[in-house]
Amino acid sequence: MYERKIIPNLNCGLDLIGEVLYGKWKMRLLWFINEGHQRPSELQRKIPDASRRVLNVQLKELEDHELVTRKIYPVVPPKVEYSLTEFGKSLIPVIGTLGDWGDTHQERLKALISKKFTDTNKD
Amino acid sequence: MYERKIIPNLNCGLDLIGEVLYGKWKMRLLWFINEGHQRPSELQRKIPDASRRVLNVQLKELEDHELVTRKIYPVVPPKVEYSLTEFGKSLIPVIGTLGDWGDTHQERLKALISKKFTDTNKD
């Protein structure tokens, strides 16, 4: 596993939340787990753009950060369920706020962002 | 300038806000500009951990995303002032929410995060 070389700054709330919430799929994972999609295979189906591997890695980090717990059922084929901890649940409204802003400004954002790509030829 | 090779997903609000808000210093820049620190040199002083270069780059992106405007005064030495657009202002509460969560859980987060670094030797 990759080991960081530079110690992160932890000066303010933004630094701190960034440490646990940065990561392409983390917020979605928390969101979907909160919605009741607790099994890895379900999460994978909800987030098809992410590879199985990456989801595992990011789930592991969420677990290390005590945002989710992982319960293993000793059955075959294996069954695993993730749940939010209270700490993790406290993030749901925060993620909701982010998502809402994005949804609210959806049109404008899509236009702005895709401009960058269509403009590529103009330079 | 770096040119992306992979077109981002823009499926949901989280994807969209991520496109404009990811970036190590962007939220801080918006926050400080909102607090009235409008000049590049001021921002640099408020965020000493970032290099001048990176701040320029990220400010440029914020500008491209219409979150800030850049006003140049034709004087020497040069004077530049950034301001939030209405669009940018609408992000302030969102950033506030993130920062508050981090502040609220400061103790716990610091402990969790720094554990990762002190544990390095145990493996």
Add this chain to the structure above:
DNA sequence: GCAATACGGGATAAATTTATCCCTATGCAA
């Protein structure tokens, strides 16, 4: 002329994050 101020940006290196590929394990069904 030379330094300081305030701002900008090219080129490149380093760090970090994501993606790909491939292998392991278990019991059931065909």
Add this chain to the structure above:
DNA sequence: TTGCATAGGGATAAATTTATCCCGTATTGC
């Protein structure tokens, strides 16, 4: 026996983001 479902993880490549280094502009003051 082969294949499927379910879950996990090592090794490595590719993409992306940050950091470093260094140069350029124009004016004021010494």
